[in-house]
Amino acid sequence: MWDWLSYNPAMVETRFIIKARWVIPMDAGDPVLEHHAVLVDDGQIKAIVPKTAIPAWAEDWPVIDCAQHALLPGFINLHAHSSMNLLKGYADDVALMPWLHTHIWPAEKRWVSKPFVHDGSLLACAEMLSGGITTFNDMYFFPQSTIEAVKRAGMRAHIGLVVLEFPSNYAATAHEYIRLGTEVRDQYKSESLLSFSFAPHAPYTVSDLTFEQIVTLSEQLNLGIHTHLHETRAEIDQSLEQFGVRPLQRLLSLGAIGPGTVLAHGVHLEPHELETLSRQGAHLAHCPSSNLKLSSGIAPVAAALTAGVNVGLGTDGAASNNRLDLWQEMRTAALLAKVSEQGAAALPAYQALSMATLHGARALGLQDKVGSIEVGKQADLVAVKLDDLNSLPCFDPISHLVYVAGREQVTHTWVDGSLLYQRMPDGQPQFNQIEVEELRSIALQWQLKLQTTAS
Structure with a gap:
């Protein structure tokens, strides 16, 4: 048996078994499976069984022992600007519009x-993988440079083909x-770990005519649309x-x-607008830390979920x-929802965990592949060790994953x-x-360059 301390990536085989203290499937069944194993073959989940009931056909498969771990579906970061990782801490404590301009x-x-x-995206991929994010x-x-970094890191990514009215170094x-965006999509559309959407930046940076063109193309190419909306009152x-x-x-x-x-964001949405989003089947990417840091406000997430809107979680960019x-x-x-709704049960731990996993998968149309641990889905998985001193005692692993880990x-x-x-x-x-x-070298090299503009 391979334990988690000695498992070497070079030993990876196409077939293996992960034995965990808790499996958190995030499906319609039991929220927690104790002392279970997940069997993986050629990237796909083949079985989920008690540790003591490994089927005969898998008895000789290598075992990864996660005896003190919770095994989760990989997290899905529903809104990111990955290469802005190079601007982490570049301009802090400034409201959104002055921050941008x-x-x-x-x-x-x-x-x-x-x-x-490329370099910022590679740093971002490393940071996300180390935190259990498998898709962003x-x-x-x-976007081609982002894709090159993603492919090198091995992640799953949904690539937004950005569109603006004003010129940049890109277009x-x-x-x-x-x-340029459609050319990138055409070049990489057969990559199994990549999917695409049009990404008009925001209503205040994209004209009606351009939005109409994007809507037509999105229907023709079967692509989604990813944009910022109602982030600030000024907008x-x-x-x-x-x-x-x-x-x-x-x-x-x-x-x-x-x-x-x-x-993305949806901070300033009225109740009737939440009903509209629910009827239309649109999705929200809730980015609470970014909303707080840029003083944009607190999004009505509990109300959105009650209205039937699918809400996932995003980090926004590291900047x-x-x-x-x-x-x-x-x-x-979870904590913001309890305060804004004045109710301790406004956003329970399991719902918050769902927002980080299955809700994000649904928003990207990937719910048949990822977002939960189910037979037939791809093995995008995260093991989290819950026996560290600061994690003990553990009465409820789901509560622990949201409020402690x-x-x-x-x-x-x-x-x-x-x-x-x-x-x-x-x-x-x-x-x-x-x-x-x-990665350290990349970060330091760019820090030296960027300091000349920050000073």
Whole structure:
């Protein structure tokens, strides 16, 4: 038997068994399976059985012993700007619009390039994998460079094909953004770990005509739409002044709100607007830490869930968070909902965990592949060690995962059955496909460059 302390990524085989103290399936069955094993073959979950009932056909498979662990579906980061990892801590304690206009957009104009996006995305992939994130929904320039980093890391990603009206280092016009994005999608559409959507940045940066073109293309190519919406009151006031309606109503009239739409933030949504999202089948990406840090507000998440809206969790970019950490987002989301609704049961632990897993999968149309531990799904899995001193005693593993555990307790992360990350006995990270020292070097090199703009 391989125990978690000695398991070497080089030993990965196509068939193996993970024996865990708790399996948290996140399906329609029991919320917790004690002393169970998950059998994986060629990247797919083949069986979930008690530890003592391994079927005869798998008795000789290698075993990974996670005796003090909870085994979860991989987390899904529903809203990210991965390569902004290089801007982590670059401009803090500033509200959204000054943050964008005074700090972020000038830095992007000077530095954003293919190498910037590749290197920032690679750092982000490492951070996410070490925290149990197996899939992320991205939105940024030079998506091909993000894809190259994702492929190197081995992750699953939903790539947003960003569209804006104003020029950047990536494209000059909305038409060029769309053309470049569709070319990237055409080039990589057969990659099994990649999926795509159009990513018009926001209603305040994209015209009606461009939104209409995106809606038409999304229908033709069967792609979703990923955009920011109702993040600040200023955004809503600007829309009322310019268009006479709130942003959601505008996008609804343009046909941009439907089952394939992921709306990031949704901080300032009225009850009737939540009902609209529910009827349309649209999804919300709740980013509580970013909303708090940029003083945007507290999103009505409990009300959205009550209205029947599918809500997942996102980190946003590291420049406005500064962690790509869904453990932090789960806990913050649950606590904020209790305060805003004045009810301790407003967002229970299991629901918060669902937002980090299955809800995110549904939003990306990946619920048949990932988001829960079920036979036939892909083996995107996370092992979390719950016997550390700070985690004891443990009465309820689901409660512990939301209110006690953190990303430092993630010991293994698998994507498609491949072990991509493990925490070593000395606490150091080890990645199957990325060297830690290379990541350190990348981060320090970019820090030196970016300091010339920050000063």
